[in-house]
Amino acid sequence: MSRVNASDPVPPPEPAAMRRHYRAEGITPDALAADPMTQFARWFHDAARAEEQGALYEPNAMVVATADAEGRPSTRTVLLKAYDDRGFVFFTNYESRKARDLTAQPYVSLLFPWHPMARQVIVTGSALRTGRDETAAYFRTRPHGSQLGAWASPQSTVIGSRAELDTAYAELERRYPEGEQVPVPPHWGGFRVVPQSVEFWQGRENRLHDRLRYVREPGSDGWRLERLAP
Template sequence: MESLTRHTDYGAKGLNEIDINQNPMAQFATWLHEAEQAEIFEPNAMVISTVDADGQPTSRTVLLKGLDDTGFEFVTNYESRKGKSLRANPSVALLFPWYALKRQVMIVGTAVATDAATSDAYFARRPQGAQLAAWASDQSEPIARREILDERMAALEAQYPEGTHVPRPEKWGSFRVVPSSIEFWQGRSKRFHDRLRFTALDDGTWKLERLQP
């Protein structure tokens, strides 16, 4: 077994207050673009952490589907474990772990369901197989065996031949995470990393501060 204590040097590339974009959403877009240019697998993959009605935290990986100055958007089944948790407690944390670039972005915010038109637009852009999968799966619910899912999918494929319009299930849609803080983390040698955090203020501006590694 490979030693878990081996030391990795994170490099000398730093992150300075004078170089970072003072709009954290614009800075995030820049880093996301650089992750795409570096051909990182699923650069828009993010870990989302929620807390359910019983106070139990859960984390899982989803894909960022939309980004603008108001927040970060993703899609899910509203009746899934994450969907139910978001209805009970809309406070969430997001993590973008771009290990190959020795970077990560950590976001804390509030999840708000988008309007139906936004969800419809996201669903329309999905490949037809993924659209049918949204109908076939009661996400997060137990099932006796895989074959049941395969049978549901086969029935849906027969009902909706290739190229047929597939309507969006009411149980499926998008959320927008409105950030209250966004932290940019850049790895540095000797574990002396750079951490710059933006905190949203009531007047719509952002407070920038450096955190100790």
Template sequence: MDKERLIFAPSTKQYTRATLSRLALNPDPVEQFHGWFDEAKTQNVSLYESCTLSTAQLPSGRVSSRVVLFKELDKKGFIIYSNWGTSKKSKDIKSNPHAALNFFWRELERQVRIEGRTEFVTPEESQAYFSTRPRDSQIGAWSSPQSSVLGSREELDGLVEASAEKFKDVETIPCPPFWGGLRVIPYEIEFWQGRPSRVHDRFTYTRESEDAAWTLSRIAP
């Protein structure tokens, strides 16, 4: 019988860049996020706009995650854009409207966790963003049956070629009906600042409904 292998990768990194106190936090977590996001952008954090979107399908409860690009933050919530026709996350959202986002900015030793319910943005909003994408990306959105099984790379390339031919004389490519924006309306937002010896600073803003006031609490690392 083969012996079980325990893979252990000890980390010696100590988080020493900054601290986080209640007095330093904005009473509005959305404004606090704006501040941290802008800092990540100006500090040249690698892929500062990337985040992990986690969803869960009911009734099984199986959770799936993927890295997506955060695109917009309006008064209601955080918006990402994707395929909602055939993707695994689309099936999750159809059965369970709750989702979570996680930003990790390694260079700043910071993390932001967001939990909330989801809703789709309007077709007009989706078209407005879709029109800003490179043309090749627009054609790709029309072509890919995201998460569906493919027989070969050639099959996918053929779908792209067919879409390119379909829209070759179209100046403004319309947004696919199965593609668009998903807004995560936050009910909990956590700000995490790494500290030495893993005794991190963590503050969480919570509320019971979209119209309720936020409650700010320090929580244990």
């Protein structure tokens, strides 16, 4: 029989053996709002309250999936900064990979992974750039350091070292000290994702999850609600 030394690394668990049993309570069509943005506001409120209680981290974090002109996909986590009847808004460098993807191919998917609540929201739609006034209004609300960071980082491009990034930031910090207004970068702004479908996913026992999806009716502002098999 082989011996295991205390210093030997512990092997990670097998993914197939990792299971969590979800809640018994589900969601029903008659309990949902008439439109997806109202329903999203309800669930987002629940997620924000869970964050206040220490049960969830950054409920506005969402996975943004895009594809380039050749159809090659990419994903990243971005922070939702606003939502209303028009859609979901986030901000980025317009020269970043996701922005280049959305310029070539505006179709996008968003995923809000609220795992501690056994909930997810999946959005599909098209991305449109926000106006410069809306971008500037949001930029003024960012912390001073984040405003400088928008200038310092050539997002998604290869850089030589961390020192290169820190040097660029330090130079900007000297040029625009705390209290001095930082101009909005011309290469930086927002995208509004106009939803075509919004799915609300609630984990259930035995992997028989509830999946209720709003789909925009063609040629109207109305929505159709449908249930998907898990």
